[in-house]
Amino acid sequence: MERILATYYIETPYAPEKAAAVLAGEQSSGTFVAVPGETAELKQRFAARVESVEVLETVNEPAIPGATSKDGKYHRAIVKVSWSIENFGYNLPVMVSTLQGNLYEITQFTGLKLMDIELPASFGEQFKGPAFGIEGCRQLTGVQGRPMIGTIIKPSIGLSPEQTAAMVKTLAEAGIDFVKDDELLSSSGNSSFNDRVDAVMNVINAHADKTGKKVMYAFNLSGEVDEMLQRYEKIVNSGGTCAMISINSVGLAAAKKIMDQRQLAIHAHRNGWGMLTRHPLLGIDYKAYQKIWRLAGADQMHVNGIQNKFWESDDSVVASIEACLTKMFDHKTVVPVVSSGQWGGQAFETYRRTKTVDLLYMAGGGIMAHPMGAAAGVVALQQAWKAAVDGLTLEDAAKQYKEFAAAVEKFGKR
Numbered sequence: 001m002e003r004i005l006a007t008y009y010i011e012t013p014y015a016p017e018k019a020a021a022v023l024a025g026e027q028s029s030g031t032f033v034a035v036p037g038e039t040a041e042l043k044q045r046f047a048a049r050v051e052s053v054e055v056l057e058t059v060n061e062p063a064i065p066g067a068t069s070k071d072g073k074y075h076r077a078i079v080k081v082s083w084s085i086e087n088f089g090y091n092l093p094v095m096v097s098t099l100q101g102n103l104y105e106i107t108q109f110t111g112l113k114l115m116d117i118e119l120p121a122s123f124g125e126q127f128k129g130p131a132f133g134i135e136g137c138r139q140l141t142g143v144q145g146r147p148m149i150g151t152i153i154k155p156s157i158g159l160s161p162e163q164t165a166a167m168v169k170t171l172a173e174a175g176i177d178f179v180k181d182d183e184l185l186s187s188s189g190n191s192s193f194n195d196r197v198d199a200v201m202n203v204i205n206a207h208a209d210k211t212g213k214k215v216m217y218a219f220n221l222s223g224e225v226d227e228m229l230q231r232y233e234k235i236v237n238s239g240g241t242c243a244m245i246s247i248n249s250v251g252l253a254a255a256k257k258i259m260d261q262r263q264l265a266i267h268a269h270r271n272g273w274g275m276l277t278r279h280p281l282l283g284i285d286y287k288a289y290q291k292i293w294r295l296a297g298a299d300q301m302h303v304n305g306i307q308n309k310f311w312e313s314d315d316s317v318v319a320s321i322e323a324c325l326t327k328m329f330d331h332k333t334v335v336p337v338v339s340s341g342q343w344g345g346q347a348f349e350t351y352r353r354t355k356t357v358d359l360l361y362m363a364g365g366g367i368m369a370h371p372m373g374a375a376a377g378v379v380a381l382q383q384a385w386k387a388a389v390d391g392l393t394l395e396d397a398a399k400q401y402k403e404f405a406a407a408v409e410k411f412g413k414r
């Protein structure tokens with residue numbers, strides 16, 4: 001029977017092997033005490049197995065609250081645990097409850113992070129993965145050989161559908177590939193979802209009729225399941241190509257229900273992510289996280305950005321981009337969405353470190369607040385990426401391109 005393998009980074013005041021055994025017991029057939037039904041046969045078939053324990057450093061302070069060490073020492077280790085897929089079948093919520101459930105509450109751990117998951121081959125057949133992925137999104141937007149360039153409508157909340165549509169018109173005329181609602185807006189007092197779809201799609205469809213280029217707009221349909229399905233249909237019927245879901249707040253099964261429709265590219269916004277990963281010894285690493293969402297069917301996934309406005313290091317962002325671009329089964333590959341405080345200046349370092357143009361590169365404030373207007377903001381981003389791929393430095397690019405020079409003047413000196 002196939003098994004699923006999870007890698008954890010742990011910290012414990014006990015022998016790491018002992019703590020790992022507690023984890024394996026608690027997360028499969030065992031509990032805090034032997035129970036009569038837990039026969040040797042049942043255990044043999046259903047118990048989780050500790051596959052390996054690699055002991056790392058010892059520290060003097062616990063990373064998070066848990067059992068107190070008698071000798072004041074806390075041991076860190078990389079632990080691999082496996083489960084038979086018989087335990088949960090092809091059920092993502094139960095898989096997540098097994099790999100990421102009560103184990104975070106086990107007192108024997110003063111730190112625990114799920115680092116990676118190895119999925120058996122049959123998962124590649126049972127789950128279809130992204131419906132569009134990189135190639136599909138490139139076809140929908142008509143962009144080849146460079147990153148898709150996008151923006152987030154800002155102010156995030158407060159604009160009317162007409163104001164949003166007017167902004168989309170300006171951006172489309174400037175050559176933008178992708179626009180999205182902010183995660184804070186789905187249907188608000190002055191911008192109902194349906195009215196916004198009507199106003200924005202009028203602009204996008206008219207622009208597509210005129211130029212042949214259809215801007216991809218990710219409408220944030222996050223809500224209750226029935227409401228999301230209605231909104232999805234509204235986007236499809238209006239000629240839209242993309243829907244956005246706040247995946248953490250909507251939840252795995254509800255988000256997958258939307259992804260399963262497979263008519264629109266799904267922009268997976270990971271807001272709430274900091275809560276799941278910011279502590280180095282708690283939560284889940286992006287490498288494991290993105291695998292779960294690719295199985296569910298996300299086409300585009302946020303990875304933050306180089307020199308971002310948040311806490312994440314460049315190394316972590318680069319690792320996330322690499323994780324997304326790593327092939328999974330024979331599925332389509334998810335598009336890494338670079339965003340957070342981007343304005344074009346970071347294109348050089350992004351390209352230097354990743355050597356890829358298979359990105360959706362987004363700037364909200366970096367486009368909307370461009371000193372020469374949002375249209376010039378789009379142009380500046382295009383220039384920055386062309387220059388980065390051509391091997392120019394930021395300084396050379398600023399000498400060559402006037403819109404990019406204005407962006408450097410405004411954003412480069414913060």
Ligand SMILES: O=C(COP(=O)(O)O)[C@H](O)[C@H](O)COP(=O)(O)O
Pocket residue numbers: 152154182183269270271273302303304305309310337338339340341342362363364365366
């Ligand atoms: O609204 C923005 C960015 O706006 P701006 O371009 O004005 O900074 C996005 O929600 C975050 O980038 C998401 O971050 P992450 O990629 O970490 O999920």
Ligand SMILES: [Mg+2]
Pocket residue numbers: 152182183184
């Ligand atoms: Mg946002």
